[in-house]
Amino acid sequence: MTGQPLSDAVAIDRFLEMMAAEAGAARNTIAAYRADLEGASLLLHRRMAGAGADELGGLGTAWLTLARTSVARKAAALRRFYRFLVDDGVRDDDPSDALPRPVGARGLPKVLARDDVEALFAEVARRVAEGGAGGGALALRLSAMLELLYGSGLRATELVSLPLHAVRPDQPWLILAGKGGAERLVPISDRARAAVAAWRATLAGGSYLFPSRTGHVSRVRLFQLVREVGAAVGIAPDRISPHVLRHAFATHLLEGGADLRALQAMLGHADISTTQIYTHVDGARLVALVNARHPLVDGARRGP
Structure with a gap:
């Protein structure tokens, strides 16, 4: 240990303060971390902050x-907790x-093929x-x-709560307050700015880009609309x-060569490990790239 020993309660509080202030974690995320860490602390007899590998192995x-997903979540919370203790100088080992x-x-995210996406937009263009x-x-x-869901990667809540003039015709970006x-x-x-401008021209004012009688369109209604147009082109509701x-x-940005860090910023992920789940889609392309472009490949072809 490099610093003064901390009680589990103090260490957990400091960690969660960091998650809220620096990582921008949402309130529900903070609550989930607290529950997992306090549960582990109880199993480790309130000595979690100073626990060694043998003690953690017993968890x-x-x-x-527990279900595998629950074990993975709890273990991920503890890994991040111990990384924080090392970074904060409380421990010199992880x-x-x-x-x-x-x-x-952890399951892979459901992904639509490009043909599915093209079919969706063709159906919407026909309706327009x-x-x-x-x-x-x-x-x-x-x-x-x-256009905003697929073209900008907005979360459902972010989309339905957009202010009326959030998307401007002369500005190819917007600033969102996401989780936390x-x-x-x-x-x-x-394309998205043109689609928004066409829709906004039908509105008589108000506070939201997608208004309803009581405020803005609900997330439930958004789900219904997306699944309805999906069904019209043969995409099952569970897909x-x-x-x-x-x-x-x-997924499609990564396939096109987007940088993982840039994608993390666009998606609003506090931790790049969340973004890394999308790298599964690009495995075949990367293998092909290595086989075609790696300098040792040419040497192997030429032989000794």
Whole structure:
């Protein structure tokens, strides 16, 4: 130990203060971290802050009855906790390698193929051109929503709560306050700005870009709209949602060569490990790139 020993309660409080202030973690995230850390502290007889690898290894036995996803979440919280203690000078060692790593605990995000996305936008364009079921204004609203979900990777809550003039015709980006109040810069494509302008021209004013009688369109209604247009082009309801479109935004950007750190900033992830889950989609392209471009490949072809 490099600094003064801390009680678990003090160490947890300091860690959560850092998560809120520096990482921009949301209130629910903070509460989940606290529950996991306090539970581990109880299992470790309130000596978690100073625990060694042998003691942490015993947590795997205590967690045997839990689902793999729960074990993975708890272990991830402890790993981040011990990294904080090292960074803060409280410890000079990180014992978290002893924590269990359940195989396959974290599922891959659902991702729409490019053909699926093209079919969605073709259907929306048809509705805009023909007036669509329920009127032309509703088709324009749907177009603006999908362009922002897929073209900018907005979360459902961020989208429905956008102020009326958040997207400006002369500004190819907007600033969002995401989880935990952390601000991020979000790029807005020319297509999205045009779609928003067309929809906004149908509005008579108000506070929100996507208004309802009582405020703004609800997340539930957004889910219904996205799944309805998905069903129209043959995409099953369990394969599409606003968040799936956000996943598609991230996946297709990586396939196109986007930088992982830039993608982290655009998505508003506090931890890059959250963004790294999208790298699964690019494995084949990276293998092909190494096989085609790595300098040792040419040497192997030429032979000795």
